[in-house]
Amino acid sequence: MGTPIRVMVVDDSAVVRKVMTSVLERDPDIKVIGTAPDPLFAIDKMRRDWPDVITLDIEMPRMDGVTFLGQLMAERPTPVVVCSSLTTEGAETTLQALAAGAVSIITKPTLGVEGFLQNAADDLIVAVKSAARANMGAVRRGTQLCRQPHARPAATTAMAQTTERIVAVGTSTGGTVALEVLLTELPRVCPGLVIVQHMPERYTASFAARLDKLCEISVFEAKHGQRVLPGQALIAPGGKHMQLVRSGAQYQVEIKDGPLVNRFRPSVDVLFRSVAKYAGKNAMGVIMTGMGDDGARGMKEMHDAGAYTLAQDEASCVVYGMPREAVKHGGVDRSLPLTSLAGAIMKGPGAL
Incomplete structure (x- = not known):
């Protein structure tokens, strides 16, 4: 086994932080080096010990996850896995986080967080390992390209004929x-x-x-x-x-x-x-x-x-x-x- 992937867990729920730490440390290739209830606490801890990957909630006090992502990608690009509740209402915000530079999404339950251990453990571990391999240069270039404006022309319906291709x-x-x-x-x-x-x-x-x-x-x-x-x-x-x-x-x-x-x-x-x-x-x-x-x-x-x-x-x-x-x-x-x-x-x- 090589050097473990060092992870910071950022979530305003103490229960979620505990469960996610337990899930991640089941894998010997992952080590949780710290947890934080919001991005400001996380930044303070990360200045002393910078992680390889961050797991990040979106809706948190003091600073939301999307704002934090924007600062992180501008100053020190780091792979981020967004851990968001599975709600239709929160989907748009989570997609904004992906556009801001998050690598992937993992959904967490709004209720019954202990079930997360059985239902999403493998997905979370795979997501963190995948994020650790991410080419952050490509992430930055992609987010910069996505910031370019694109205007839809006046026509709003697709061509009606059947395509052969x-x-x-x-x-x-x-x-x-x-x-x-x-x-x-x-x-x-x-x-x-x-x-x-x-x-x-x-x-x-x-x-x-x-x-x-x-x-x-x-x-x-x-x-x-x-x-x-x-x-x-x-x-x-x-x-x-x-x-x-x-x-x-x-x-x-x-x-x-x-x-x-x-x-x-x-x-x-x-x-x-x-x-x-x-x-x-x-x-x-x-x-x-x-x-x-x-x-x-x-x-x-x-x-x-x-x-x-x-x-x-x-x-x-x-x-x-x-x-x-x-x-x-x-x-x-x-x-x-x-x-x-x-x-x-x-x-x-x-x-x-």
Whole structure:
């Protein structure tokens, strides 16, 4: 075992701080070096002993988590895992934290915090380990790109004709910012997109709504049976798998329950395999920043079915896990920086 990952837990609940410390220190690769009830106490402690990763509540006294994140990323960028209650009302604030530079989200219960030990322990440990590997240079560049204004043109409806091209996108850790960078660069004449972003339930609707306000294209949380159209992006709902199907000349999505695949629901592999089956050479695959190997096998199936496949390059990834595995499996035609992916989507196969 190497040097443990040193973690600071910041939460205004003493019970949550105790439980999270217990959960994290179950893993010998993690050491909690301190806890704090709000960011001001945390800053005072961190000046004496700076952590490798911070777990951060959003709604706290004296200074909220989003303000703290902004200061942290400006002064000393440090990987942050947001630990937020699973509420629709708090989803927008949590997404603001991701846009400000947080690496990922872990949901905690509003009641029955002891159940957190059984229900979310593995997810919390994986999130902290993933955050410890984060490329904070890529995080800063991504947040700076996201601060650029994007104006939606007067037209507010997507083109009505059926698309023959489908772009399937899969991403995880760091993907909320990366998707904002990608989607805000796409024009309304782009092919229809189907997207899996690993994200908890209830957050994907707010995430899609936020992107819809920022982008020229229309962005939706996908609904069962919804058609895939040019100028639109459909994001898989948290807690559900999304698959592409074809009905005559039209593509649409199916939203389904089912077991976790590669520890995730929605799973990128589930989406990519369906795209390989139903769209084949009419599809393009894009795999982006994220930890683990979800999507690697599905992208290989897309590649073998004739799809053109792209991976985000290592330098621009927050975590170069999923793209690396896709490359290793032989399913990637080309690796590109984040800022080049939109252009590659519009130019099509072999244009670069």
